[in-house]
Amino acid sequence: MILRLIWEAIRNYAQVVLSFIFEPIFWIMFFILFFQYKRLESIQKDVYGVVKYKKMEMMASSLLAGILSGMFVSILITVFGITFGRLEGAIFIIILSLLLVMLFDSHFICLSYSGGIISLLSLILNFLNVRGIVNISQIPILRSFLNIDVTAILILVALLHLVESILMYFDGARFPVPMFFRKNNKIVGGFLLTRFWIIPLMILILLSLTPVSGDTIPTPDWWPLIRPDGMPKDLQDAVFSLTPLFAILGYGDFTISRLPKQKVKESSLNLFIFSITLFVLVVLSMKIYVFKYIAAIFSPVFHEFIIVLNRKKEKTLDSLWENTYDGIKILDVVPNSPAEKMGIETGDKIIAINNRRVNTLYDAKVVLDEADRYLWIDVVKIDGKVKSLEYYNYQTEIGSLGIITIPQEDGYIPVMDLD
Helix, strand or coil, X not given: CHHHHHHHHHHHHHHHHHHHCCCHHHHHHHHHHHHHHHHHHHHHHXXXXXXXXXXXXXXXXXXXXXHHHHXXXXXXXXXXXXXXXXXXXXXHHHHHHHHHHHHCCHHHHCHHHHHHHHHHHHHHHHHHHHCCCXXXXXXXXXXXXXXXXXXXXXXXXXXXXXXXXHHHHHHCCCCCEEEEEEECCEEEEEEXXXXXXXXXXXXXXXXXXXXXXXXXXXXXXXXXXXXXXXXXCCCCCCEEEEEEEEEEEEEEEEECCCCHHHHHHHHHHHHHHHHHHHHHHHHHHCCCCHHHHHHHHHHHHHHHHHHHHHHHHHHHCCCCEECCCCCEECCEECCCCHHHHHCCCCCCEEEEECCEECCCHHHHHHHHHHCCCEEEEEEECCCCCEEEEEEECCCCCCCCCCEXXXXXXCCCCCEEECC
C-alpha cells in the first residue's frame, strides 16, 4: 500500500512538472530567476573582470535542485498523509509579504513572517467573534479571516522551510561571489551567497468527506497523520486530491568569518531546526488549541531571531579575509588564471614567490615583474600547513597571477557597510 502511494506520488509529480512549463506562473518565476542571476553576473564582472558562473548554469542547477526537492517533499506529504482543508489565507499571505518588503526589508518576503502574522490575526479575530466582544462576521474587510485554516497555513510554512533547509545544505554554497565589506572601519573580504529555487509541489486537499466516483487509492488505517482544522476524527470515507502548488524559494546571505560551505551548513541547520520545531508546534496545536497561538508567534519571531543572531555573529567573529601584512590572503581566483591552474584556493595565504618573501600585493608585483615563465609559490593553507605550488608557461610571459585579494582602499570597488 505504501509503495502504491509512493508510485502515485512520483507519477503525478512527473505530470505536474511537465505541465508546469505551460503555466504563466512558471514563466514569471523563470524570469525572476533570470534577472536575479543576471545581476550576479554583473557583480562577478566587477570583481573578476570576467564571468565565473554563467546565469544559465546557475538557473539550470536551480531548476534541477528545485524539482528533485519538490518530488521528495511531495512523496513525504503523500505517504504520511499531510493534508490540507483549505488555503484561503494564501492570497492574504502574498499581499502581506509584498507590503512588508516595500515597507521594511527584502528578507520579509519569507512566508514565516506573513504566514505567522496572518495566522495570529485570524486566531485573535475568531476569539473576539466567538466571545461576542466584536461581531467580526459583520465587518466585510475582516470576515474572510474567520475562515482561514491556521493549521494548513503554518504546516505549509514549515514544509517550505524544510525544503529550503535541504536545498541550502546541498546547493546553497554552489556559486559564492566575492564581495568587500567595511567592518570596524577596515575593508575585509567575504562572499555573497545567493540562490533561488522554483519548487513544484503536490499537496493533499480534502475533496469530500464521503466517497466519490472515479479511481481512488486505498490508504492505511492510520492515514492521514495531519488532518485539516475542524474535520471529524473518522476520515475513513474521506477523499483527498493531489493538487499542484508552486513556490519560489530564495536564500540570501553573506559570510566574512567562515568559508561559504561552513556558513551554509550552519544556516541550513538553524533553518531545519526552525522548520521541525514549527511542525511539532502545529501538530501539538491539533490537540491543544493554545499551541496555535504559540506556533503563529513562533513562526515570525524565531525566524527573525535566527537572522539577527547570524548578523551579530558575523560582526563579532574575526574576519577570515583581511590585510595582515604578513602575506597575501586569497579571497578567490580568476577563472583560467595561473592561480587557478596551480591550485591556489580561497583562504590560502601566499607567503613567498620564487623563494622571495611577499607580505603585500606590491611585493608580489615586484617579484612577478622579474619572473620569466616559471613560478613556485609557498602558501599557508587554511589548516595552517605550508604547501609549495608550481606553475610554468613557456609560450608567453606569466603577467598576473589572477588572484582576488583584499584592497587597502575602497575608492574603486563596491563595499557593503557592516558598521
